[in-house]
Amino acid sequence: MNEKKRTEIASLGQFGLIDLLTRDLRAANPTTLRGPGDDAAAIAPQPGEVVLCTTDSFYEGVDFDLTYFPLKHLGYKVVTAAASDILAMNGLPRQLTLSLGVSAKLSVEALQELYEGIALACSQHGIDLVGGDTRASMTGLVITATVLGAAPEKQVVYRSGAQQNDLICLTGNLGAAYMGLQLLEREKRVLRDVQHPEPQFAGHEYLLERYLKPRLRTDIVESLAEQQIVPTSMIDLSDGLASDVLQLCRASKCGARIYLDRIPIAGQTSALAEEMHADPVVAALHGGEDYELLFTVPLAQRERIMALGCIDVIGHITPESTGAFLVTPDGGEIRLKAQGFPEG
């Protein structure tokens, strides 16, 4: 972080600060009746629509490291991560409240950078910032994002609807965000004692973008609606493929077979994994923070799903008693386990 102009937060006061940070944000959504500045936000749902609500928190030192995470990207990512849970219900995100715990080490200018990223994510995805609070934190930065969304009642998809023989479908590719994080951590270690560090990121730009500025798969939810496809179950990939498939199986009381050679992995992900003597499949299974969507559809809808052009069928649903396994190219089966990425 460059230290440019520095205005102390205390010099503005709580209301002055909120006014400054939110003055360029305008409500764009017709369902937003009242945004920030009242006791609560007021939203007028459209007839027949269900309101969806999700909360995600991000703690400095646990979920992000400000030595390499630019505040603008952090703001963008927080909105993306929370809104992704709305997409996972087959809904679209519409409103956001933000609760910030801010330590004195952050200046007003730093918070403005954070809000630039928040505003960018909001404007790209039609989300209105409608409220929240900003408080002193005794320690690091804490950000809690609550996103409200909406979907026609018949279109809402839960984790619990997967049926036997359903196809397991996946958007995008996996493991890239995790390898981006590994790269940033490596450069931080290597350059710890260097006075003017110049991290080596060439050829890894895609991985950094996937970690620092993840995309939100609004396009998928919109395509499904256009094609009138309602998945039987859906979840977003935030904890890694293994953990998220297991959660879907648990909710749907079913098993699953995932074919290892069908898990999509980007070229940069494989290349960096090889360079770092890691297995890219492990990054896909346990890395997390991909924010892609995993969903199931009946076997009969295979062609309609393939016609969307951006979906991989990576496996199928089996009876609960058969468990959840990864199938290797030689036909071997490895039980899926929820676990963190093995360190080192």
Added chain:
Amino acid sequence: MNEKKRTEIASLGQFGLIDLLTRDLRAANPTTLRGPGDDAAAIAPQPGEVVLCTTDSFYEGVDFDLTYFPLKHLGYKVVTAAASDILAMNGLPRQLTLSLGVSAKLSVEALQELYEGIALACSQHGIDLVGGDTRASMTGLVITATVLGAAPEKQVVYRSGAQQNDLICLTGNLGAAYMGLQLLEREKRVLRDVQHPEPQFAGHEYLLERYLKPRLRTDIVESLAEQQIVPTSMIDLSDGLASDVLQLCRASKCGARIYLDRIPIAGQTSALAEEMHADPVVAALHGGEDYELLFTVPLAQRERIMALGCIDVIGHITPESTGAFLVTPDGGEIRLKAQGFPEG
């Protein structure tokens, strides 16, 4: 806090912990379609209803002190404080999501105490816990509560609707929560080095209850609806009378006159203030955390308001150009200022 049985949070894992904490919570609200355990909660608003949403965060060391704040009361208070913002829109709270940042010093048993208080507040006020997350915090306990509520569209009251000559109405009495906090802080100072401290709380029970376990004025919103009274503006008293009146004036572009001798102050509040050589009116003006409701109605509704039996008329709305003042019994005028309680 007594240290009894101690189970480490890490021994349960994230999902085991959430299952344990939420297993006794049942959704009671017909509008709650899906509670915890999916990517997002799903809520079916009733036709013609507006959805209200508010977020409040509580930081250990800033908003509460665990040396004297029992965790059960803390859980209760967090729900109350957030839900109070829904009442201030003339709506009723219905759903809650909680985001907890938990340091390793807290045991599973401690979190269960916290959840007991949360569950009690929820069951008393018909609120469903529908989601949230529990994460590791590098430092103290952080609790963010998001409450969703609802109100018929024509019944929603904003801060911005006060009109000239409207009566300024207040529920309950002010300053008690602040004096409760002063008492707890005094006993903490006095007993700092005592091995088996026995704090002296006799005769001050009401003040402690107002600070540690504030009541939620659901009864007022229900009474107003029964009597078909829709206030012109409303706010809840969380920052102290002066700050909250000023916020209402700012939103409504108006001035106000508050009559000092009409500000209701409880006997225990005055008694402890006298004992501590403090002015109870200052506690009412700047203490905060009373969670009473302040609202305005047209002059013509005075009798209907008085018939409710639990409301004080403490002043009236004036033109913006005349400012916001406290009127003393001798007719003097003191400009209202938003400020913290003077220390010492």
